[in-house]
Amino acid sequence: MEVLTYPFMIRALLAAVFTGLAAPAVGTYLVQRRLALMGDGIGHIAVTGVALGLLTGTSPTLTAVIVAILGSVLIEVIREKGRTSGDVALALLFYGGIAGGVLLTGLADQSAATLNAYLFGSITSISWADVWVTVALATVVIAVSAGLSPQLFAVAQDQEFARVAGLNVRFYNVLVAVMAAVTVTVAMRTVGLLLVSALMVVPVATAQQVSRGFRATLLLAMGLGTLASVGGLTVSGLVSADVNVAPGAAIVLLALAGFVVAWPIGMLLRRRQRLAEPFAADPGVGLADDTDHTVVPENHQHEHGDDCGHPAVPHGDHVDYIHDGHRHAPHGSHYDEH
Amino acid sequence: MPVIEVRDGTVVLGGRPVLRGVDLRVEPGEVVAVLGANGSGKSTLVRTMMGLVPTVRGEVSLFDTPLDRFRDWQRIGFVPQRATAAAGVPASVREVVASGRLSRRPLLRPMRMADRAAVEEAIAAVGLADRAKDGVSTLSGGQQQRVLIARALAGEPELFVLDEPTAGVDQPSQQAFADALQVLVARGATIVLVAHELGPMAPLIGRTVVMRDGRVAYDGRPIVDAHELEHHHGHHHPDLQQPGSDYVPAVASPMDQEPEDR
Numbered sequence: 001m002e003v004l005t006y007p008f009m010i011r012a013l014l015a016a017v018f019t020g021l022a023a024p025a026v027g028t029y030l031v032q033r034r035l036a037l038m039g040d041g042i043g044h045i046a047v048t049g050v051a052l053g054l055l056t057g058t059s060p061t062l063t064a065v066i067v068a069i070l071g072s073v074l075i076e077v078i079r080e081k082g083r084t085s086g087d088v089a090l091a092l093l094f095y096g097g098i099a100g101g102v103l104l105t106g107l108a109d110q111s112a113a114t115l116n117a118y119l120f121g122s123i124t125s126i127s128w129a130d131v132w133v134t135v136a137l138a139t140v141v142i143a144v145s146a147g148l149s150p151q152l153f154a155v156a157q158d159q160e161f162a163r164v165a166g167l168n169v170r171f172y173n174v175l176v177a178v179m180a181a182v183t184v185t186v187a188m189r190t191v192g193l194l195l196v197s198a199l200m201v202v203p204v205a206t207a208q209q210v211s212r213g214f215r216a217t218l219l220l221a222m223g224l225g226t227l228a229s230v231g232g233l234t235v236s237g238l239v240s241a242d243v244n245v246a247p248g249a250a251i252v253l254l255a256l257a258g259f260v261v262a263w264p265i266g267m268l269l270r271r272r273q274r275l276a277e278p279f280a281a282d283p284g285v286g287l288a289d290d291t292d293h294t295v296v297p298e299n300h301q302h303e304h305g306d307d308c309g310h311p312a313v314p315h316g317d318h319v320d321y322i323h324d325g326h327r328h329a330p331h332g333s334h335y336d337e338h
Numbered sequence: 339m340p341v342i343e344v345r346d347g348t349v350v351l352g353g354r355p356v357l358r359g360v361d362l363r364v365e366p367g368e369v370v371a372v373l374g375a376n377g378s379g380k381s382t383l384v385r386t387m388m389g390l391v392p393t394v395r396g397e398v399s400l401f402d403t404p405l406d407r408f409r410d411w412q413r414i415g416f417v418p419q420r421a422t423a424a425a426g427v428p429a430s431v432r433e434v435v436a437s438g439r440l441s442r443r444p445l446l447r448p449m450r451m452a453d454r455a456a457v458e459e460a461i462a463a464v465g466l467a468d469r470a471k472d473g474v475s476t477l478s479g480g481q482q483q484r485v486l487i488a489r490a491l492a493g494e495p496e497l498f499v500l501d502e503p504t505a506g507v508d509q510p511s512q513q514a515f516a517d518a519l520q521v522l523v524a525r526g527a528t529i530v531l532v533a534h535e536l537g538p539m540a541p542l543i544g545r546t547v548v549m550r551d552g553r554v555a556y557d558g559r560p561i562v563d564a565h566e567l568e569h570h571h572g573h574h575h576p577d578l579q580q581p582g583s584d585y586v587p588a589v590a591s592p593m594d595q596e597p598e599d600r
C-alpha cells in the first residue's frame with residue numbers, strides 16, 4: 001500500500017482521475033454518432049506524433065497533440081466528403097500512422113520500450129509537467145462536453161434537424177473530433193495510445209446497459225471511466241514490485257469486467273420493463289362486459305394478487321396477470337382470458 | 339410577403355436532375371399538401387426549402403430572406419422523413435423533444451420554465467406523456483415518428499415543414515396530430531406537408547401540389563389523394579390543366595411504397 005503514496009504514483013493517480021472523466025465524456029458523443037472506433041484511429045495517428053517528438057527532441061506530448069488534431073480533422077473531412085470509400089481511407093490513415101511511428105522511432109534511435117510507454121501507458125514516466133498538461137486539457141474537454149451538451153447531442157442525434165435548428169453542424173463535428181484528439185493525447189500516459197479508445201467506449205457501453213436517457217448515460221459513463229482508470233492504475237502500481245503490468249492493460253480489463261457485470265443486469269432490467277408495459281386498452285375487449293368474454297376454462301385455484309409471482313400488467317381500466325402465457329383478468333368470482 | 343418562395347429551383351443529385359425548374363410560393367397561413375409518387379422529388383423539394391440540398395440554379399427564400407442569409411431558424415419546425423429517432427446512445431423521449439427548443443435557447447444557458455412547458459406540451463400533443471422518460475429506441479416505429487413530430491412542435495414555429503409525418507402512425511394518433519395541427523393553423527401557422535395519405539389531416543388542407551418526375555405537375559384546389567386527379571380526367575374540372583398531354587400526373591397509390599423506403 002505504501003506504493004500509493006510515492007510521488008510518481010500520486011502524479012499518475014491525478015492524471016488517471018482526469019483521464020477517466022474526460023475519455024468517456026467524448027466517447028459518449030462518438031458512440032452516439034456510431035463512430036466508436038474513431039478514438040482508435042486517432043490513437044494510431046498519434047503514434048507518429050510521439051515518434052516525431054522523440055526524433056526532434058521536443059516534447060512528445062506536444063507533437064502528439066498537434067498530429068492527433070490534424071489527423072482527427074482529416075478523418076472528419078474524409079467522413080464528410082467520402083461516401084463508400086471513407087471506410088478504406090480511414091484504414092489507410094490508421095496503418096500509416098502506426099507504421100510511420102515505428103519507423104520514426106527507429107530513426108530516432110529509441111528502443112521499442114520507449115515507444116511502449118506511450119502505447120500502453122507507464123506510471124513511472126509521468127512528470128509534473130505532464131500532469132498539469134493532462135489536468136488542463138482534460139478540464140477543457142469536460143467543460144465543453146458538459147456545457148455544449150444540448151448542441152452536441154442534437155447534432156449527433158440528427159444532423160439534418162440540427163442544421164434546420166440553425167446549428168453549425170460542421171463546426172460541432174470538428175469540435176468533437178478535436179476533443180477526441182486531445183483526449184487521446186491526455187490519456188496517452190495512463191492508458192496508452194493503443195488502448196485509449198477502450199476507455200472512451202467501454203464505460204459508455206456499460207452505462208447503456210442500465211440507463212434510459214442520454215444525460216444519465218453520459219454521467220454514469222464518466223463515473224465508471226474514473227473508477228476503471230483509478231482502479232486499474234492502483235492495481236498496476238501495487239503489483240509493480242513483483243510483475244510488470246502495463247497500466248493500460250489493467251485499466252481496460254477492469255472496464256471490461258464492469259461491462260461483463262452490467263450486461264446481465266441490463267438484460268434483466270429490459271426484460272422486466274417490457275413485461276410491465278401496459279397492454280393496449282381496446283374498448284370491447286378491455287372492458288369486462290358480461291356478453292362477450294371467455295372464462296378461464298380450468299378450475300383456477302390460484303388467487304392472483306400483488307405478490308402472487310405472476311407479472312401484473314395494466315390493461316385499460318384493470319390489471320391482467322400473466323399466467324403460463326395467458327392473460328388472466330379478475331372478473332367477479334372467476335378469471336377471464338384477455 | 340411569401341413565407342417560402344422557390345424560383346426556378348433546380349437540383350442535381352448524383353449527376354441526375356431531381357428537381358427541374360420548380361416554382362412555388364407559399365403565403366402565410368396556407369396549408370399545403372405535397373403529393374406524388376415515390377422518387378418524384380417531394381423530399382428533395384422540402385429539403386431544398388430547408389437549405390439541406392444545394393440548388394444548381396434558381397433561388398430559395400424563407401420569410402423574404404434568401405436562404406444563405408436566413409438566420410431566424412426558430413421560426414421553422416422541420417420533421418424529416420425518417421424511420422427512426424434512435425442513435426447509438428439511448429436518449430429519452432423528453433431529451434429528443436427538448437432538442438426542438440435549441441433554436442430558441444441562447445448558448446450555454448439552461449432550459450427555462452417556458453422551454454420545459456413547451457416540451458411537455460409537445461409530448462402531450464402526440465400522446466406520449468406516459469412514455470416521456472422511456473428511451474426512444476424502445477418505442478415502436480410509429481411512436482418514434484410521433485417523437486419527431488413533438489420535437490418540431492416544441493419549437494413553437496410559424497412555419498412547419500413535415501415530410502411524411504404520419505407514415506406508420508395509427509389512426510387515433512393521426513387524429514391527435516391533425517388536432518394539434520388544427521390548433522397551429524388557428525394560430526396562423528403556415529404548413530407544408532408531404533404525404534401519401536392525408537387521412538384525418540385532409541380537412542385542414544387548403545392547397546395541393548403534386549410532384550411528378552421533379553416538376554410541379556399540379557398546383558391548386560385540394561384533392562384528397564392523387565387518384566382523384568386521374569379519376570376526374572375527362573370530366574370538366576376548372577382547376578386542372580387538361581387534356582391528356584404529359585401534364586396529367588400519374589401518381590402511385592399508398593400501396594406502391596417500396597419497403598426499402600420505410
Ligand SMILES: Nc1ncnc2c1ncn2[C@@H]1O[C@H](COP(=O)(O)OP(=O)(O)OP(=O)(O)O)[C@@H](O)[C@H]1O
Nearest residue numbers: 351352356374375376377378379380381382383599
Ligand atoms: N443523395 C442522393 N443521391 C442521388 N440521388 C438521389 C439522392 N437522394 C434522392 N435521390 C433521387 O432523387 C429522386 C427523388 O427523391 P426524393 O427522395 O425527393 O423522392 P420522394 O418523392 O420524397 O419519394 P418518397 O415518396 O419515396 O419519399 C429519386 O429518384 C432518388 O433516387
Ligand SMILES: [Mg+2]
Nearest residue numbers: 380381382419
Ligand atoms: Mg420522400
